[in-house]
Amino acid sequence: MTGRFADRAAVVTGGASGIGRAVADALASEGAKVAVLDRVRSDHDHHWQECDVADGASVEHAVRSAAEALGGVDTVVNNAGIGAQGDVAANDDDEWLRVLNVNVVGMARVARAALPYLRESDAGSITNTASIASTAGLPQRVLYSATKGAVLAMTKAMAADHVREGVRVNCVAPGTADTPWIQRLLQEAEDPVAERAALEARQPHGRLVSADEVARAVVYLADPANRSTVGTCLPVDGGMDALRLRP
Structure with missing residues (x-):
């Protein structure tokens, strides 16, 4: 294999669809051996390992199995997550704990399980x-x-x-992306066409972000050649965070 990730092993959580699927495909196109950790199995060609990031035992087993299948772990992409809607009064305590457990603690579980392998990587x-x-x-x-x-x-x-252990940690910050979750939200809206137009209009470049655009940013952040990219948050949002355009 050739590419920036030739002979590298990558683990992508939530890689069965959407941004995670695009990331897994992009890493593989650059030569990586990819393990997708997800609760569901899709029609991708990557190694799949069933994993529920909300469950510690499931994460430990999935990461260990992926490392055994790939011969180690060089790159982890913590992508698995779930959405939530409403103002501060809209969700009860159980929903707060459920979403935090997946979106935050889930990433910590995966990182914790992968660290022994990442420390062995160059x-x-x-x-x-x-x-x-x-x-x-x-x-x-x-x-x-x-x-x-x-x-x-x-x-x-x-x-x-972990920077002095040789493990770089970064994050990507997508704007509103054209993913299955957004598609479901649009389908549930009273006027899906108007809702999509509103989502597109609030991003300065006037459209939803594509999953492939986010994947390219992830590949950059994880690229072994970018050793000085550490603690960085890379927006992929059409300028939504940084720009203030006149109406």
Whole structure:
């Protein structure tokens, strides 16, 4: 195999569809051996390992099995996550704990299980999937935003802890992406066409972000050649976080 990830082993959580699927395919196209950790198995060609990131035993087994199948782990992409809607009063305690357990603690579980393998690699890296919701106040996304803000903070703290071990930690922050979750939200809207137009309009470049665009950013962050890219959050949001255009 040739490419930036030739002879490298990558683990992608939530890799059965959407951004995770695009990331798994992009890493494989660059020569990586890829293990997809997900609760469901899709029609991809990568090694699949059943995994529920909300369950510690499931994560430990899945990461260990993936490492055995691939001959180690050089790259982890923490992508698995779930959505949540509403203002601060919209979700009860159980829902807060459920979403935090998947979106934040789930990433910690995977990183913890993978660290022994990453420390053995000469180019270990973890890339977490944050969100535009990490840095921009979005309406009706309080719970989701809280989890993604935690991912951003956790990324920087993890980077500080592990940089001297040779393990780089970064995150990518997509804007509203054209994923199966967004498609479901649009289908549930009273006027799907108007809702999509509103989502597109709030991003300065006037459209939804593609999963492939996010995947290319992840490949950059995880690239073994980018050894000085550490503790970075890379927005892929059409300028939504940084730009303030006139109406």
